[in-house]
Amino acid sequence: HNQHSMTGAAYNLLAHTFHRLNDTLNEKKYILKHLEFAERQNSDSQRLHAFDTYGSFLARQKKFWEANTYFIKSHLLAKRQKNDETNAEILLTMGENLISLKEYKKCLEVLHLAEKIAFKHIRMP
Numbered sequence: 001h002n003q004h005s006m007t008g009a010a011y012n013l014l015a016h017t018f019h020r021l022n023d024t025l026n027e028k029k030y031i032l033k034h035l036e037f038a039e040r041q042n043s044d045s046q047r048l049h050a051f052d053t054y055g056s057f058l059a060r061q062k063k064f065w066e067a068n069t070y071f072i073k074s075h076l077l078a079k080r081q082k083n084d085e086t087n088a089e090i091l092l093t094m095g096e097n098l099i100s101l102k103e104y105k106k107c108l109e110v111l112h113l114a115e116k117i118a119f120k121h122i123r124m125p
Helices: 002-020 024-041 044-060 064-080 084-100 104-122
Strands: none
Touching (some): 002 024, 002 044, 024 044, 044 064
């Protein structure tokens, strides 16, 4: 299991490194390898991260509708895993993407959901 999570982490690190080098071709290559790896492993946690990373990549490429699809997929996985912190982060990124799509009403709904998650944790001891 540890070897498998390290493979996903390596693909993610390579994608992030190529992003910082502004090498979008290799960045996309390793994001897609991470997505393929997550599917092969049938790992929801790997999928969640790969979907979010690919959504962010697509948003930077101004492919906002495609990005939204991947943000929704990662949001649903985070919600199912009850991973509130990650879910709130994904919702904020999704909201930013929805602004680019001029989907202001949907954006407000998404940001309100992120706010509800945050308030739930503020009230916890």
